[in-house]
Amino acid sequence: xxxxxxxPWHDVPVGLLDGRVTGLSGLSVxxxxxxxxxxxxxxxxxAGLDGRETxxxxxxxxxxTAIAMPYGSLEGIGSGCRATFRLFDQEQRRRRAxxxxxxxxxxxxxxxxxxxxxxxxxxxxxxxxxxxxxRAPPPEAALRARLGPRIxxxxxxxxxxxxxxxxxxxxxxAGSGVGKSTLMGMLARNTxxxxxxxALVGExxxxxxxxxxxxxxxxxxxxxxxxxxxxxxxxxxxxxxAYAAMAAAEYFRDQGKSVLMLMDSVTRFCQALREIGLSxxxxxxxxxxxxxxxxxxxxxxxxxxxxxxxxxxxxxxxxRRAGQITAMFSVLVEGDDHNEPVADAVRGILDGHVVLExxxxxxxxxxAVNVLRSLSRTVPGCNAAEENALIQDARADLSTWDxxxxxxxxxxxxxxxxxxxxxxxxxxxxxxxxxxxSRSEKATxxxxxxxxxxxxxPPETA
Numbered sequence: 001x002x003x004x005x006x007x008p009w010h011d012v013p014v015g016l017l018d019g020r021v022t023g024l025s026g027l028s029v030x031x032x033x034x035x036x037x038x039x040x041x042x043x044x045x046x047a048g049l050d051g052r053e054t055x056x057x058x059x060x061x062x063x064x065t066a067i068a069m070p071y072g073s074l075e076g077i078g079s080g081c082r083a084t085f086r087l088f089d090q091e092q093r094r095r096r097a098x099x100x101x102x103x104x105x106x107x108x109x110x111x112x113x114x115x116x117x118x119x120x121x122x123x124x125x126x127x128x129x130x131x132x133x134x135r136a137p138p139p140e141a142a143l144r145a146r147l148g149p150r151i152x153x154x155x156x157x158x159x160x161x162x163x164x165x166x167x168x169x170x171x172x173x174a175g176s177g178v179g180k181s182t183l184m185g186m187l188a189r190n191t192x193x194x195x196x197x198x199a200l201v202g203e204x205x206x207x208x209x210x211x212x213x214x215x216x217x218x219x220x221x222x223x224x225x226x227x228x229x230x231x232x233x234x235x236x237x238x239x240x241x242a243y244a245a246m247a248a249a250e251y252f253r254d255q256g257k258s259v260l261m262l263m264d265s266v267t268r269f270c271q272a273l274r275e276i277g278l279s280x281x282x283x284x285x286x287x288x289x290x291x292x293x294x295x296x297x298x299x300x301x302x303x304x305x306x307x308x309x310x311x312x313x314x315x316x317x318x319x320r321r322a323g324q325i326t327a328m329f330s331v332l333v334e335g336d337d338h339n340e341p342v343a344d345a346v347r348g349i350l351d352g353h354v355v356l357e358x359x360x361x362x363x364x365x366x367x368a369v370n371v372l373r374s375l376s377r378t379v380p381g382c383n384a385a386e387e388n389a390l391i392q393d394a395r396a397d398l399s400t401w402d403x404x405x406x407x408x409x410x411x412x413x414x415x416x417x418x419x420x421x422x423x424x425x426x427x428x429x430x431x432x433x434x435x436x437x438s439r440s441e442k443a444t445x446x447x448x449x450x451x452x453x454x455x456x457x458p459p460e461t462a
Contacts, residue, residue, distance in 0.1 A: 048076030060280035104129030114240035145322035154190020185215025199245030202268030253323035389459030401428035
């Protein structure tokens with residue numbers, strides 16, 4: 001009872017700090033009167049001329065002037081408008097640093113905005129829950145659990161050629177229109193996990209319902225938390241969508257659950273960071289991205305993965321199981337350039353990458369995964385020796401077929417000239433058929449390797 005009374009009491013500020021709007025420029029607002037009591041990341045409330053309250057975040061300081069960006073529209077805000085900041089004691093400031101969200105189990109099966117408000121028309125969320133920091137640090141590297149057993153993603157191309165373990169982080173690199181959203185919906189439905197947390201960052205507004213109802217479906221939504229910030233929202237809201245989804249994933253992970261984290265896309269998250277950085281006066285660097293973008297990326301991506309290694313026994317005498325966040329971060333490669341700055345930075349942070357290729361999609365094979373350019377850094381450690389040999393044979397056959405297929409179609413290759421080429425001509429089309437998978441189809445790891453074994457026969461041991 002004391003805890004129930006104490007929590008609201010601690011939520012009461014010790015005072016209010018008044019400031020004034022002294023200028024507006026682009027997406028930012030200049031505030032006076034905030035010196036000595038506020039810092040970067042603090043949130044203030046600005047009263048517009050129309051009486052509307054707009055929440056804003058302090059992103060920089062220039063001398064005694066605080067530079068803030070609003071979470072909503074700047075309409076109605078003018079010079080002289082009042083800005084207020086709620087003052088808390090030091091303990092509460094530490095808890096609130098970077099903002100907090102109160103998360104509970106009722107988030108599962110719901111579509112919410114980055115502020116934790118439901119936007120699916122299904123009524124309010126259940127009250128109560130655990131306050132979680134939006135910008136929590138990653139678990140200590142030396143205290144994190146090891147990666148868990150391999151996880152069934154339900155998609156043959158990924159189960160075979162980018163076999164994944166619980167707690168692993170993969171990048172999904174794709175241009176526009178090659179089936180990225182459909183693949184993410186399949187992952188949310190088919191992956192063998194307890195909870196899926198999906199962040200739609202900068203998504204087109206009209207596509208949200210299509211993704212939730214068609215790609216995700218009732219079955220996928222039932223075990224998912226979907227956090228949405230559409231492209232028309234402020235850059236702060238688009239940035240917060242990634243933080244809110246990660247905070248929700250950490251909440252379920254800390255309960256010992258296996259969590260699948262899907263984020264679409266890291267590129268739009270970085271674009272939001274770029275808008276914030278440039279508005280606060282930071283100089284542009286690589287392709288217009290300020291340096292803070294590439295400092296912020298690992299802080300977000302490193303939060304996914306295994307939780308703390310909780311040694312000891314639970315109340316049933318069983319060894320405690322550390323929760324895991326298995327993450328798939330999509331990267332929208334501009335002009336199909338897989339070496340652009342965001343893609344290059346993300347590839348170096350994550351534990352593997354899956355490449356979707358437009359040429360494969362145009363040929364009608366979905367998911368359009370280029371298995372030769374895709375890689376999981378936990379393979380071969382998570383597969384049996386016979387499975388690794390099968391995959392090596394399949395990669396060799398597909399690589400050979402990729403080299404000679406133009407010659408074969410032109411009639412310039414004569415059967416019998418090369419044994420490896422003859423084998424590739426025979427088995428590569430069958431492997432391509434295995435990689436095809438419809439939206440509604442699910443394939444387990446065992447079924448995937450069984451299908452590949454039927455095509456290749458016993459693995460070569462040369």
